[in-house]
Every structure is written in C-alpha cells, then in structure tokens.
Amino acid sequence: MLPIEIKHLVDQYIELSFSVNKNGESLVRDQMNDDMTSDQHYTLRYIYQIKSCTPSDLAKKFQVKKSAITAMVNRMWKKGWIQRTRDEKDRRVVYLTLTEEGKALYMKTEERIHQLVGSMLNNFEQEELKQFLCTYQKLQRVLENYKQT
Amino acid sequence: MLPIEIKHLVDQYIELSFSVNKNGESLVRDQMNDDMTSDQHYTLRYIYQIKSCTPSDLAKKFQVKKSAITAMVNRMWKKGWIQRTRDEKDRRVVYLTLTEEGKALYMKTEERIHQLVGSMLNNFEQEELKQFLCTYQKLQRVLENYKQT
DNA sequence: AAATATAGTTCATTCATTTAACTATTAATT
DNA sequence: AATTAATAGTTAAATGAATGAACTATATTT
Known part of the structure; x- marks a missing residue:
C-alpha cells in the first residue's frame, strides 16, 4: 500500500472512531x-x-x-x-x-439500548x-x- | 432477518464497540x-x-x-x-x-498515534x-x- | 423601546481517574 | 517456622470532565 494511502485510511479511522463513539455514547446516555x-x-x-x-x-x-x-x-x-x-x-x-x-x-x-442499536x-x-x-x-x-x- | 439473529448481531456490536473503545482509548492515552x-x-x-x-x-x-x-x-x-x-x-x-x-x-x-493506528x-x-x-x-x-x- | 434569543461564563455538585500510602491476607524463601 | 514477597482491595488527596441553573453581554425580533 502506498504510504499516502495508508495515511488517509488511518485518518479516516481516527475520525470515524471519534465521532461514532461520541455520538453513540450520547445516544446511549439518552436511554x-x-x-x-x-x-x-x-x-x-x-x-x-x-x-x-x-x-x-x-x-x-x-x-x-x-x-x-x-x-x-x-x-x-x-x-x-x-x-x-x-x-x-x-x-x-x-x-x-x-x-x-x-x-x-x-x-x-438494556432493553431500551437494544431497541436503539437494533433500529440503527x-x-x-x-x-x-x-x-x-x-x-x-x-x-x-x-x-x-x-x-x- | 430472524429476530433472534438480529439480537445476536446487536449483542455482538454492543460488546465489540465497548471493548474496542476501552482498549483503544487506553492505548491512545499511552501515546x-x-x-x-x-x-x-x-x-x-x-x-x-x-x-x-x-x-x-x-x-x-x-x-x-x-x-x-x-x-x-x-x-x-x-x-x-x-x-x-x-x-x-x-x-x-x-x-x-x-x-x-x-x-x-x-x-x-498525533504522529505517535498515527504510528500506533497505522501499525494496527x-x-x-x-x-x-x-x-x-x-x-x-x-x-x-x-x-x-x-x-x- | 421592550422582549426574546444567542454565545459564553461562573458556580456548585457529582462522577471518574490516578498516584501513593495503607490494611489484610496469602504465597514464597531462607 | 519465621521472615519476606506478592496480591486484593481500600483510602485519601488531587485533577479532569460533565451537568444544570443563574448570570453577563450582545444581537435580533416584534
């Protein structure tokens, strides 16, 4: 893999794991x-x-x-x-x-969280x-x- | 999809997102x-x-x-x-x-974190x-x- | 001009975490 | 057998993170 392409995938992973975590945690907390x-x-x-x-x-x-x-x-x-x-x-x-x-x-x-995650x-x-x-x-x-x- | 199969996938997602987050955060903190x-x-x-x-x-x-x-x-x-x-x-x-x-x-x-995530x-x-x-x-x-x- | 909305801060409170020192108990060593 | 090490857990002090409510200052709406 070209280094520049690896870098892009790493960037993408870092960004996605951050926002999925933050938004996911926030939605879970609401339950x-x-x-x-x-x-x-x-x-x-x-x-x-x-x-x-x-x-x-x-x-x-x-x-x-x-x-x-x-x-x-x-x-x-x-x-x-x-x-x-x-x-x-x-x-x-x-x-x-x-x-x-x-x-x-x-x-x-947990029932509420399952509903949420299930519908997602x-x-x-x-x-x-x-x-x-x-x-x-x-x-x-x-x-x-x-x-x- | 059968309800029971959905339930299993939801369980799996919940468990994985939890442990990947906790372990990932912990490794990132070390950097x-x-x-x-x-x-x-x-x-x-x-x-x-x-x-x-x-x-x-x-x-x-x-x-x-x-x-x-x-x-x-x-x-x-x-x-x-x-x-x-x-x-x-x-x-x-x-x-x-x-x-x-x-x-x-x-x-x-960020350089250190990129190294870590990249090698993962x-x-x-x-x-x-x-x-x-x-x-x-x-x-x-x-x-x-x-x-x- | 007065009322309402927006951007940000302050303050009190609670939760989460670490480090270091500690108690109690068990396991290893001499 | 007695001493030393290690293990499991707690305590206490300090810092960071988050909320909600009350507040200041500024802009917008009516």
Missing part, C-alpha cells in the same frame, strides 16, 4: 435513567453477564486502576444495585454481584453487517495483543 | 504526554484541522454542554495551548485557535479495511440522523 451513567450501566452489564466478578476483573475490563473501581462500586453500592461478599477461602478477594434491584434496572435499560443496525444489509462485525472482531483481537506488548 | 488527556488531544486535533472554531462548535462536536467546553478550554488555555479572540462584528462570539506551542504538541502526539491497521488487507471503513462511515451518518430525531 438511561438520570441517576445512572454509561460506565455504571456497562458495569451492571458485565456483572450481569458473568454473574459474579472481582474488582480486579472490572479494572482489567475497563482498563482503569483498581481504586477507580472501588469508587465506582461504592457509588453503585450506595444506590443498592451491587453487593459485596468476601471469598471464604482467600479472604483478600471480594465478589461483586447484582442485587435484584440492580438486575431489574439493568434489564430495563436495521439500516444495513445482513451481509454487510456481518462482514463489518467480523472485521471489528479482528480489530478487537489486534488491540488485545497490543495491550500485552 | 500522550502525562500533562495531556485524550479529550484535550481531540480538542487540539479538531481546532488544528479547522484552524479556528467557537466553543459552541466544540460542544456540538463533543456532544457536551457549553459549560463543559469552557472548563476544558480554560485548562488548555492555562497550559498555553489555546488562544481566545473575540469576533469584532458579533462580540458574543469567541474564536479558539492553537498557539504555536499547541500546534507543536498536537503534531508530536496493517494487520488488514486493503480491501477488507476499505469495506470496513465504508460501513463505519454509513454508521456515522445513521448516528447523525438519530441525533436530530
């Missing part, structure tokens, strides 16, 4: 209750899917320090969405789970969408590898 | 000076490209309230990266431009990448339309 933030919803989602996890798991998933997780979990714990339980065998470890209220809130919000993705042919997601997935794996190096 | 944040670099980029803009332009681009922009511009102005000048004809309007220091800092950081995108065939960016662009336009509604 949420006023007492919840995007990060808090993502946290609910992760714990809901995996049933139970540790603060360290969340730190890795969100690419932030553990102290940031402590703070976020505290806010969500105060609102009654998350529970903490100690591991009996290794008493350093904390398990995070959703309360019934946390689960209910998650499902209500409806603008694409199935094949185009599948191809897009396939490349997106490859990109994710490339990013995973970069993290380690 | 930056310690006295700069991602948002600050994006701000430098936007002003650099468009030469001059108003706080309202930035608020629209970043999808935040104008008061958030005032705060961010203040932080960057204190560091000597941004200048403010009043429009002589309409004295309500403020134009933001980069100082020489701001430009130099932007170019240095190097993992893809040119055709696959072009197709991906094409769909990404369509997605951006879909999002633009949603904002208005």
Whole structure:
C-alpha cells in the first residue's frame, strides 16, 4: 500500500472512531435513567453477564486502576444495585454481584439500548453487517495483543 | 432477518464497540504526554484541522454542554495551548485557535498515534479495511440522523 | 423601546481517574 | 517456622470532565 494511502485510511479511522463513539455514547446516555451513567450501566452489564466478578476483573475490563473501581462500586453500592461478599477461602478477594434491584434496572435499560442499536443496525444489509462485525472482531483481537506488548 | 439473529448481531456490536473503545482509548492515552488527556488531544486535533472554531462548535462536536467546553478550554488555555479572540462584528462570539506551542504538541502526539493506528491497521488487507471503513462511515451518518430525531 | 434569543461564563455538585500510602491476607524463601 | 514477597482491595488527596441553573453581554425580533 502506498504510504499516502495508508495515511488517509488511518485518518479516516481516527475520525470515524471519534465521532461514532461520541455520538453513540450520547445516544446511549439518552436511554438511561438520570441517576445512572454509561460506565455504571456497562458495569451492571458485565456483572450481569458473568454473574459474579472481582474488582480486579472490572479494572482489567475497563482498563482503569483498581481504586477507580472501588469508587465506582461504592457509588453503585450506595444506590443498592451491587453487593459485596468476601471469598471464604482467600479472604483478600471480594465478589461483586447484582442485587435484584440492580438486575431489574439493568434489564430495563438494556432493553431500551437494544431497541436503539437494533433500529440503527436495521439500516444495513445482513451481509454487510456481518462482514463489518467480523472485521471489528479482528480489530478487537489486534488491540488485545497490543495491550500485552 | 430472524429476530433472534438480529439480537445476536446487536449483542455482538454492543460488546465489540465497548471493548474496542476501552482498549483503544487506553492505548491512545499511552501515546500522550502525562500533562495531556485524550479529550484535550481531540480538542487540539479538531481546532488544528479547522484552524479556528467557537466553543459552541466544540460542544456540538463533543456532544457536551457549553459549560463543559469552557472548563476544558480554560485548562488548555492555562497550559498555553489555546488562544481566545473575540469576533469584532458579533462580540458574543469567541474564536479558539492553537498557539504555536499547541500546534507543536498536537503534531508530536498525533504522529505517535498515527504510528500506533497505522501499525494496527496493517494487520488488514486493503480491501477488507476499505469495506470496513465504508460501513463505519454509513454508521456515522445513521448516528447523525438519530441525533436530530 | 421592550422582549426574546444567542454565545459564553461562573458556580456548585457529582462522577471518574490516578498516584501513593495503607490494611489484610496469602504465597514464597531462607 | 519465621521472615519476606506478592496480591486484593481500600483510602485519601488531587485533577479532569460533565451537568444544570443563574448570570453577563450582545444581537435580533416584534
């Protein structure tokens, strides 16, 4: 590939990922209750899917320090969405789970987000969408590898 | 498309956009000076490209309230990266431009980010990448339309 | 001339994040 | 077995990012 052409594709990717993120985040936020933030919803989602996890798991998933997780979990714990339980065998470890209220809130919000994203993705042919997601997935794996190096 | 298949594609998109964003942001942050944040670099980029803009332009681009922009511009102005000048004809309007220091800092950081993104995108065939960016662009336009509604 | 709209700022509050220091517990080493 | 290392998590102080409401100044509309 000619360097100048690579440069153009890189520019395009940088610009698109910026604006798709900003606009997407903004639309997603509109689907949420006023007492919840995007990060808090993502946290609910992760714990809901995996049933139970540790603060360290969340730190890795969100690419932030553990102290940031402590703070976020505290806010969500105060609102009654998350529970903490100690591991009996290794008493350093904390398990995070959703309360019934946390689960209910998650499902209500996630339903709205699915509606939104679903109607957006409806603008694409199935094949185009599948191809897009396939490349997106490859990109994710490339990013995973970069993290380690 | 069968509803269940749509649901799976939506799930996949939500998961991928989350993790690509978080990991990507994290890698991009690693390319930056310690006295700069991602948002600050994006701000430098936007002003650099468009030469001059108003706080309202930035608020629209970043999808935040104008008061958030005032705060961010203040932080960057204190560091000597941004200048403010009043429009002589309409004295309500403020134009933001980069100082020489701001430009130099932007170019240095952007160079590193381009290296990173370039070497990431190097993992893809040119055709696959072009197709991906094409769909990404369509997605951006879909999002633009949603904002208005 | 008065009322309304626009551009931007200020202020108080909340959330998100990092760094450094710390507690408690477990694992490794000597 | 006792000491040292490492691990999991929290606390506290500082900074950045975002909102909403109230405000100033200027322009536009009626």
